[in-house]
Amino acid sequence: MVRHPVLRNGLPIETCAFDRDEDNDTLHLGAYTDKKLIGVLTLLPNASDVQLRGMAVLPEMQKLGIGYQLILEAEKRVVHMGISLLWMNARLIAVPFYERCGYQKQGGKFRLPYGGDHYKMIKQLCA
Numbered sequence: 363m364v365r366h367p368v369l370r371n372g373l374p375i376e377t378c379a380f381d382r383d384e385d386n387d388t389l390h391l392g393a394y395t396d397k398k399l400i401g402v403l404t405l406l407p408n409a410s411d412v413q414l415r416g417m418a419v420l421p422e423m424q425k426l427g428i429g430y431q432l433i434l435e436a437e438k439r440v441v442h443m444g445i446s447l448l449w450m451n452a453r454l455i456a457v458p459f460y461e462r463c464g465y466q467k468q469g470g471k472f473r474l475p476y477g478g479d480h481y482k483m484i485k486q487l488c489a
């Protein structure tokens with residue numbers, strides 16, 4: 363619905379599935395307007411950190427504060443899990459957005475199969 367046009371545009375729908383999508387502890391958050399899904403992210407909890415994946419807002423709804431609201435909700439959920447470290451592999455194009463949300467680059471640039479070059483970005487939350 364949202365991952366495909368935003369993160370895997372033009373690629374087979376199967377490429378939208380992530381390994382841990384169906385795990386019991388995986389949490390999918392969605393932003394809606396008039397019951398239409400317009401923004402998504404996924405939280406993948408590990409023992410002492412949580413990885414955020416699949417952050418996407420429909421193109422026509424970007425830059426309206428929806429991504430920020432999703433991140434705020436994600437951070438609340440992570441703190442509620444008793445975990446204080448949230449991180450993601452950020453596409454270059456999304457780095458300024460995450461910086462605006464208080465995340466910092468850790469280490470150098472690296473390439474992933476989808477989305478080109480990325481930086482790992484982290485934020486220490488108050489758990």
Ligand SMILES: CC(C)(COP(=O)(O)OP(=O)(O)OC[C@H]1O[C@@H](n2cnc3c(N)ncnc32)[C@H](O)[C@@H]1OP(=O)(O)O)[C@@H](O)C(=O)NCCC(=O)NCCS
Nearest residue numbers: 417418419424425426427428429430452453456458459462
């Ligand atoms: C990145 C993305 C999720 C951000 O969501 P969004 O709803 O557009 O972001 P918001 O409107 O909540 O922006 C929050 C702040 O970040 C800023 N921001 C957002 N995208 C930005 C960008 N590309 N460059 C600079 N600043 C940006 C906004 O201006 C806003 O700042 P403000 O509070 O000073 O106004 C969205 O643009 C998107 O889906 N992009 C394409 C997919 C993608 O790159 N996903 C991330 C994969 S790692």
